[in-house]
Amino acid sequence: MIMTRPADHPEIPEEKIGVLLANLGTPDGTDYWSMRRYLNEFLSDQRVIDYPKWKWQPLLQLIILSKRPFSSGAAYRSIWNNELDESPLMTISRAQKEAIAANIADRFGDRVVVDLCMRYGNPSTKERVKALIAQGCRKILFLPLYPHYAGATSATANDQFFRVLMQEKWQPTARIVPPYFDEPTYIDALAQSVERRFADMETPPDMLVCSYHGVPKRYLMEGDPYHCQCQKTTRLLKERLGIDEDRICTTFQSQFGPEDWLRPYTVDHVADLAREGKKRIAVIAPAFSADCIETLEEINEEIRESFEEAGGEEFTYIPCLNDDPAHIAALSEVIATNLRGWIE
Structure with a gap:
């Protein structure tokens, strides 16, 4: 029927x-x-x-x-x-x-x-x-x-x-x-973006800074896995690029309010790097899928300024993956x- x-x-x-x-x-x-x-x-x-x-x-x-x-x-x-x-x-x-x-x-x-x-x-x-x-x-x-x-x-x-x-x-x-965060295709896409940018530079940077958006440290203590996942991404990127441990680091940006957030803070750490003699750095933001206010304005303006005011000479921002193939x-x-x- x-x-x-x-x-x-x-x-x-x-x-x-x-x-x-x-x-x-x-x-x-x-x-x-x-x-x-x-x-x-x-x-x-x-x-x-x-x-x-x-x-x-x-x-x-x-x-x-x-x-x-x-x-x-x-x-x-x-x-x-x-x-x-x-x-x-x-x-x-x-x-x-x-x-x-x-x-x-x-x-x-x-x-x-x-x-x-x-x-x-x-x-x-x-x-x-x-x-x-x-x-x-x-x-x-x-x-x-x-x-x-x-x-x-x-x-x-x-x-x-x-x-x-x-x-x-x-x-x-x-x-x-x-x-x-640990998918091989994602890590490879990150690595390719770094390799392309490094290929355009006369001298490789002294340090690749992986800057992730911060969260209060309390969140980590309460069970949020974000910090550990960021650390793993940096490690996998280091292994894929084949660079030494002392040429890549993990930092956190965009702190807000009075609490202690995940450290080191990017804005402070890049200044420390400059004072330590690392005059050329590149910064990448693996936690952001698209460039936004935190990358285009905060990293490429505020954090760049912190590095240069501390004596840094060459600051390179590696864009987010965006719509890269x-x-x-x-x-x-x-x-x-x-x-x-x-x-x-």
């Missing part, structure tokens, strides 16, 4: 699989109110700042958000993509999505849909999850674009993804891509691996 749907039955699109890439986020503009909205969402996240709300919110709303949008807006203006009127993170993330979508289409045809969301700001996780479901995605693979797991990055992106699913009448089946291939391979059992 053939069953037919009633005439008023909702339309059911052809079933597909969604892949949702997620990055941190970006303000919509550099003006005060755009910055305030973005910073409020970001700094109100208790995965990022886990102080009790009764203690943190008055400080945030009355003091921090009355001042910081001005300084953050100025920092963003120094790197803003004026042609497209958006942050470099947005420009690069879109390019990554398009390149990954092309790679995945070559493998699986139109059965897999690749999309992009941001944890904070736009395009929001809610908007893009709903868009995937509307396209018929009954399975969604969620990929936080952080090689290393941290509560303040991967976990909060996952939280938001699941919060959105909680609002759906018919939830799609969901998978989360685990951290890929080796990076796209590595991410696409991670996606294909995690789609096993759903599609072959």
Whole structure:
């Protein structure tokens, strides 16, 4: 017996699989109110700042958000993509999505849909999850674009993804891509970016500084694996490059607030290196999948200035992997691996 749907039955699109890439986020503009909205969402996240709300919110709303949008807006203006009127993170993330979508289409045809969301700001996780479901995605693979797991990055992106699913009448089946910090293809992509940059230099640098975004040291003591995963990435990169132990180091940047954070701090350590006679250094940021305010402004301006003021002579910033073909291939391979059992 053939069953037919009633005439008023909702339309059911052809079933597909969604892949949702997620990055941190970006303000919509550099003006005060755009910055305030973005910073409020970001700094109100208790995965990022886990102080009790009764203690943190008055400080945030009355003091921090009355001042910081001005300084953050100025920092963003120094790197803003004026042609497209958006942050470099947005420009690069879109390019990554398009390149990954092309790679995945070559493998699986139109059965897999690749999309992009941001944890904070736009395009929001809610908007893009709903868009995937509307396209018929009954399975969604969620990929936080952080090689290393941290509560303040991967976990909060996952939280938001699941919060959105909680609002759906018919939830799609969901998978989360685990951290890929030690995947050989990712390490090789990092190494290739270093090798290309070193090949352009007359003299190799005295030190390769691997600068990772910092977190409070307390998080490590509470079980967050981020510090250990960063250390392993540096070790694997050293082994892949075949350089000596004393020519590569791990540091942490972007400290915020009064707590002790993971050390050594990049901004201080590069100055120490200069004073120790290491006058030529290169800095790479393996924890960032795309160049953003922390790399283009903090590393390439503030940290560079710290090195040079301490007597450093040659500072080289090695860009993030961005939409480099080796990076796209590595991410696409991670996606294909995690789609096993759903599609072959």
